[in-house]
Amino acid sequence: MSSPYQGRPESQWARITAQLVDEYPLSFDDIIDAVLDAWDGILMTKIAGELQIGVDFFPSPQIMGNYLHELIPIMLERKFPGVWSRDINKDDKDLVYLPDNYFSTEIKTSSNPNNIYGNASYGQEDSASASSKSKDGYYIGVNFEKFDQAPEGEMPRIRKIRIGWLDHCDWHSQSASSGQAATISTFVRDNKLLLIYDIRQGGRLY
Numbered sequence: 724m725s726s727p728y729q730g731r732p733e734s735q736w737a738r739i740t741a742q743l744v745d746e747y748p749l750s751f752d753d754i755i756d757a758v759l760d761a762w763d764g765i766l767m768t769k770i771a772g773e774l775q776i777g778v779d780f781f782p783s784p785q786i787m788g789n790y791l792h793e794l795i796p797i798m799l800e801r802k803f804p805g806v807w808s809r810d811i812n813k814d815d816k817d818l819v820y821l822p823d824n825y826f827s828t829e830i831k832t833s834s835n836p837n838n839i840y841g842n843a844s845y846g847q848e849d850s851a852s853a854s855s856k857s858k859d860g861y862y863i864g865v866n867f868e869k870f871d872q873a874p875e876g877e878m879p880r881i882r883k884i885r886i887g888w889l890d891h892c893d894w895h896s897q898s899a900s901s902g903q904a905a906t907i908s909t910f911v912r913d914n915k916l917l918l919i920y921d922i923r924q925g926g927r928l929y
Contacts, residue, residue: 727739740917756798791832792832796819839885867880885916
């Protein structure tokens, strides 16, 4: 899959992103609703029939992120049956657009206030072929609060939601030998992913 940004100067990236997002089959409200509904559902969940998340126990950010990562596609699959689907095969992206795989989407969640991360393989030079799943294409990025970051007496919230396009070359492995994640630069984040929800700006931005 060729990159829509290939051969284009960085000064044009934001405009290209706006066009890509405009072509995307889900509205901003569809994306935001799926994320918020998934998050609310997690916070209402009881484990073993009696242990309430956020009251009786407080899962780690990794667990909360995994729940969110799995539930967002299910929410959209239920709302748009036969159109959107969760991943089924190992080469599927996290959220599959059945009419046209071009719009299938990776989902990244993080408790970091601003940034999203991929696993270390995303930053490898051969990452485009390191697995059967393409790392080029549409991404939804979600940032959420940890339990100890929530306002006093309140449950943690979704901080930010972004939608856009990333290429495998946008990811860079951490330099430390113990680094287990790949990152994107602030410039890439702010020009290739459109911020559509920010709790500090009142929520929905469009």
